[in-house]
Amino acid sequence: MTIYAQSSGRGRAAIAIIRVSGPEAGGALCALTGRGLPPARRATLAALADPKTGAPIDRALVLWFPGPASETGEDLVEFHVHGGEAVRAALFEALARLPGLEPAAPGAFARQAFRNAKQDLTEVEGLADLVEAVTEAQRRQALRQLDGELGRLYERWRAELLGLQARVEGEIDFVEDGGPQDVSNTIRPYILGVQKEISQHIGDQRRGERLHDGLCVVILGPPNVGKSTLLNALARRDVAIVSDIPGTTRDVLEVSLDLGGYPVTLVDTAGLREAADNLEAEGVRRALRRAESADLRLVLVDAPTWPTVDPATVKHLGPDSLVVVSRMDLRSEPLGRGPTGDSVWPISVKTGKGLDALIEALTAAARERLDMPDGLVPTRARHRHALEQTVLALGRASEAKSLELLAEDLRLGIRSLGRITGRVDVEDMLDRLFSEFCIGK
Numbered sequence: 001m002t003i004y005a006q007s008s009g010r011g012r013a014a015i016a017i018i019r020v021s022g023p024e025a026g027g028a029l030c031a032l033t034g035r036g037l038p039p040a041r042r043a044t045l046a047a048l049a050d051p052k053t054g055a056p057i058d059r060a061l062v063l064w065f066p067g068p069a070s071e072t073g074e075d076l077v078e079f080h081v082h083g084g085e086a087v088r089a090a091l092f093e094a095l096a097r098l099p100g101l102e103p104a105a106p107g108a109f110a111r112q113a114f115r116n117a118k119q120d121l122t123e124v125e126g127l128a129d130l131v132e133a134v135t136e137a138q139r140r141q142a143l144r145q146l147d148g149e150l151g152r153l154y155e156r157w158r159a160e161l162l163g164l165q166a167r168v169e170g171e172i173d174f175v176e177d178g179g180p181q182d183v184s185n186t187i188r189p190y191i192l193g194v195q196k197e198i199s200q201h202i203g204d205q206r207r208g209e210r211l212h213d214g215l216c217v218v219i220l221g222p223p224n225v226g227k228s229t230l231l232n233a234l235a236r237r238d239v240a241i242v243s244d245i246p247g248t249t250r251d252v253l254e255v256s257l258d259l260g261g262y263p264v265t266l267v268d269t270a271g272l273r274e275a276a277d278n279l280e281a282e283g284v285r286r287a288l289r290r291a292e293s294a295d296l297r298l299v300l301v302d303a304p305t306w307p308t309v310d311p312a313t314v315k316h317l318g319p320d321s322l323v324v325v326s327r328m329d330l331r332s333e334p335l336g337r338g339p340t341g342d343s344v345w346p347i348s349v350k351t352g353k354g355l356d357a358l359i360e361a362l363t364a365a366a367r368e369r370l371d372m373p374d375g376l377v378p379t380r381a382r383h384r385h386a387l388e389q390t391v392l393a394l395g396r397a398s399e400a401k402s403l404e405l406l407a408e409d410l411r412l413g414i415r416s417l418g419r420i421t422g423r424v425d426v427e428d429m430l431d432r433l434f435s436e437f438c439i440g441k
Contacts, residue, residue, distance in 0.1 A: 004095045005104035013083035018091055020047055024100040025075040029064060031098060032106050037065050050094040056092045058082055071150055072109055073116025108302060116423060122151040125380060129212060137259035137370060141379060150376050151421050157194055158417040164190055165410040172403050184406055188398050195394040202387050208377035211370045214263035216246035220316050221300030226326040226349060231268040233349045262366035296365055297321040303331040322361060389416040
């Protein structure tokens with residue numbers, strides 16, 4: 001199958017890149033230029049015309065990448081045309097009329113690259129993450145994964161386990177021939193060694209996944225304490241409706257921030273109190289649910305009533321909370337520490353006092369929870385699940401009472417590792433993964 005799509009950004013631009021990949025790509029290039037194939041991997045200026053009508057389309061740079069030495073592993077053509085909508089539409093119409101060509105689905109080019117062993121699944125995911133990266137830390141993590149470091153680590157573990165499995169399988173065959181009886185004792189230390197490495201790898205407090213998804217920070221507190229006002233101030237735009245009427249916020253509101261290069265999702269919630277109606281009660285229930293799953297909580301209390309904190313708010317104080325005393329413009333007395341000895345961040349959104357210090361504290365908290373250690377870490381939940389399954393399988397293998405059980409548990413561990421890089425049993429997951437890509441990638 002030969003596919004085509006625009007691989008550059010949408011909208012009017014100076015240049016648009018249209019990519020064609022597959023066995024008919026060279027024929028499409030010849031048909032549109034009216035001449036033979038240009039030198040490989042060299043930009044060539046050519047006049048493009050509709051092969052059916054002869055109508056000129058554009059003067060463009062064309063590049064020819066014969067497979068398998070291309071990004072997708074297939075014959076690949078790139079048309080660098082002017083970025084006007086009419087030019088692109090004319091080129092797409094001409095391509096659609098050529099036999100054997102069809103528009104690319106989301107992720108189709110990346111899928112060709114995977115099928116032709118140009119990238120393993122971790123590299124494909126790194127590419128997707130690089131395209132979607134919005135902060136510097138996300139960009140660095142995605143680029144490292146795209147370079148193949150994560151996949152090489154998982155393949156090294158898989159290769160070690162394959163070697164151990166081969167020894168066990170050979171031992172089973174020897175037993176049938178009356179040869180050596182057992183190698184389980186000699187390979188057990190190697191099994192435990194790989195298991196320990198993987199366990200250390202996933203003992204990262206989910207930093208990689210948090211960085212991929214963003215740190216979730218939930219703003220909690222009683223009604224009319226300034227939660228929505230603080231959300232708007234940190235977002236630097238009006239995200240939430242601000243009102244003196246208690247219970248204005250009924251649902252969960254989210255806004256994405258870039259704090260010091262780290263992705264943060266800030267969540268505004270309904271005020272914590274006895275609800276006045278069913279709608280507000282649902283808002284409070286959602287607030288409590290988000291608070292339970294949050295990475296960090298900003299617990300807002302009112303400066304005029306400090307240090308008195310209502311019981312519904314006190315229960316959310318703890319190591320993953322920052323106590324923020326709001327509306328300091330209404331108080332002149334010093335604050336002191338919180339009711340549980342917590343440090344506090346006094347702020348006034350009205351005057352701006354204390355906001356910079358709070359932002360610095362949030363940035364430090366994001367850095368502490370998201371900063372990457374020297375080693376590699378899992379970046380997606382599916383990686384972690386497969387690695388956890390591998391650890392369990394290796395634990396069983398190290399305690400197996402027979403060679404057959406040992407061989408089976410090693411096979412299961414190898415299979416789990418293979419799912420991460422795409423070696424085995426990944427068709428359903430492939431459909432989900434590549435559908436997340438934009439068209440043209």
